[in-house]
Amino acid sequence: MQRKVNRLIRLATSFVILGLVPLLAAGTALTGHFRSNMERVVLDDIGRMVSYGGSNTEAVLEECSSLTKHIYDVSTDDGMFLYQILKSPGLGREERKMEITLLLSDFLDRDSRLRSVYFKDRKGQIYYATRNAYKVLDEDAFRYWTGKEDEKGDFSVLPAHMDDYFQDSGSQVITFRRSYQDITSLKTIGSCLGHFYMDMDVSRLQSALSDIDLGFGASFYIMDDSGACIYRVDTDGSGNTADSMASLLPSMNQETGSLLGDGTYVVYKRLEPYGWTVAVQAAQDRVLVMESTIRYTAVFLGAVFLAFLCLYSYFPERIHRP
Structure with a gap:
């Protein structure tokens, strides 16, 4: 009996020293690194979407503006x-x-x-x-x-x-x-x-916006300077005031930029001289979802490592037992 207890103690000590401590240290470092970089990754991804949508929208506006001149x-x-x-x-x-x-x-x-x-x-x-x-x-x-x-x-x-x-x-x-x-x-x-x-x-x-991939549970808006929704990709909100975005318009005072407020990321691009703003809004809790995924992964890896130690401790003893 004492032999089994000692073996269990050695096994637990090995797991803590060789498995749990390194895993927790690595997990803490990775989580901190993830927290500091995830916002930039998300904003860069949304920024590319806004840039693509803005360029395509601007091309449509220029085409239609040019077409109206043909009335002459x-x-x-x-x-x-x-x-x-x-x-x-x-x-x-x-x-x-x-x-x-x-x-x-x-x-x-x-x-x-x-x-x-x-x-x-x-x-x-x-x-x-x-x-x-x-x-x-x-x-x-x-x-x-x-x-x-x-x-x-x-x-x-x-x-x-x-x-x-x-x-x-x-x-x-x-x-x-x-x-x-x-x-x-x-x-x-x-x-x-x-x-x-x-x-x-x-x-x-x-057709100009058909390739936009709305990841992160995001919403894609095109608004005028009064806050009216010119067009919205994910729902039929066209013609109505984009209430969640209209209050942010005064802060969108640069050609391109990003805002963080009320638990959401907003990346925008202004289309001058048309008075339009292209913006993507995404929930900030997307980061929390990713953090949960990391925690579950860490628990899974810990369980696998514990099982590996059990097998490593059990089989050599069975093999060398007289």
Whole structure:
């Protein structure tokens, strides 16, 4: 009996000295190293996601901004440009409406992802062309949706939304607006004749962001300066205020950066001059989950080492026993 007790004591001592102490020392060192570096690893990974998403979003914006400028290039079959139609004293109201509608229809053919295009002159008259010729525009609803945008300079973008200013329409679109200048001569440049709008199908932005991998339980946002959600990858939050992010916008005052608050990491990139911010938000407890994994691994390794010591102590004795 005493022999078994002594063997058990030797076994426990060997485990503590040769196994548990080195394991605890290594685990403590690794955990400390992990704590000091995990935040940087997470932020770097999220930063790459933000950079990729921001670059792709900016490419879409530049493409659509460039497309709106082509309204100056479109002309009717008899060679009249939009500014000439608007200023022609010989055109009656209905004839002018028909000419502008035909011109807008030609513009619509420039990109298959365009859903509708519109022009609103200085008197508030709205002209439009859409993929479905049977759709009728609710002009009051359209004016309400776009009214404040006319005060935002030469170019602006509205959040993703349903084009419900058409009855029974279910298309989700992003509206791009550009003021239309009088280019009759150098003297008239700077005089605004109205505003041009185009509804781009949201799939254009979705396709640009389809490769984003939302690890860490993260959320990907595109917001404007008012906090409205232009687009969100993981849920249908487009058009609503991004409440969890809007309060952080004043702190996002650099071109790129990161924030830590309320238990979350936020990495962002501002897209100037569009007034958009691309941001990824991830829960800080991701680190705690990884720490738990390390603890479970340490316990498992300790158990394996203990089993190894038991076998090492038992079998030699069995083999050499007379």
